[in-house]
Amino acid sequence: MSSEKVEMKDDHLDFLVELLTIGAGRSSEILSEMLDTYIQLSIPSIRQIDVKDLSNTIPEYLNQEVSVIDLMFKGDVSGESKLIFPAESARILGNLLLDADEDEDFDSAKVGVLTEVGNIVLNSIMGTISNYLKINFDYQIPVYQHNFTRNSLDDLRKSTDTLLLADTRFIAEKYSIQGDIALLFTMKSMEDLTKLMDKYLEEL
Structure with missing residues (x-):
């Protein structure tokens, strides 16, 4: 296994945006039908971030x-x-999906519905990657966390060297809700993923 960080090319990032957009579209349909609320997701861009430089590249989360x-x-x-x-944004989305009062804080119902939204979105996206690149994933039960701040970024530095961060926009009724999808891979997995994307793109 190479000890050097894997740098994704523009072709890789563009292809991932396509895959994530397909997955987001599928999850939009599922969520809209399940919740009887019009929900649209878009993923206009994705970038690779050096975890050591998180405080400079995503200061909005600190x-x-x-x-x-x-x-x-x-x-x-x-x-x-x-x-x-x-x-x-999480509070607005939770209130919309539960038809709750805007002043209500997070409770078990709101945590439950947000976890289900995340489960549907992430499964749809990872499922799309799996289908296109012909790879198998075994998923664990999704976990909800609140107050994911500077200390959690320190935890990221221990688990990976690089991450992929995709700008994610939700349109729910008249509200525009901002979010991000982060994909974290081990160095070996990042290497394997780029090779699989190269193989797919070469066969087109």
Whole structure:
């Protein structure tokens, strides 16, 4: 296994945006039908971030509360996928889906519905990657966290060298809700993923 960080090319990142967009579209349909609320997801961009430089590249997460739904996976490629909302966006989305009062704070019902949203979105995205690249994933039960701040970023530095961060936009009724999808891979898995994408793109 190479000890050097794997740098993804623009072709890799563009292809991942395509795959994530397909997965987001599928999850939008499922959520809209299940919750009887029009929900649209878009993923306009993705970037690779050096975990050592997180405080400079995503400073918006350092000093605010966020809600995170974390889905770990193992298999041909191993890692974690995270759906991250600033706390206010998570509160708005939870209130919309539960028809709750806007002043209500997070409770078990809101945590439950946000976890289910994250589970659907992340499973749809990882399922799309799995289908296109013909790789198998075994998923763990999704975990909800609140107040994912500076200390949690320190934990990321212990688990991976690089992550992929995708800008994610939810349109729910008249509200625009901002979030991010983070994909974390071991160095070996990142290497394997780029090779699989190269193989797919060469066969087109």
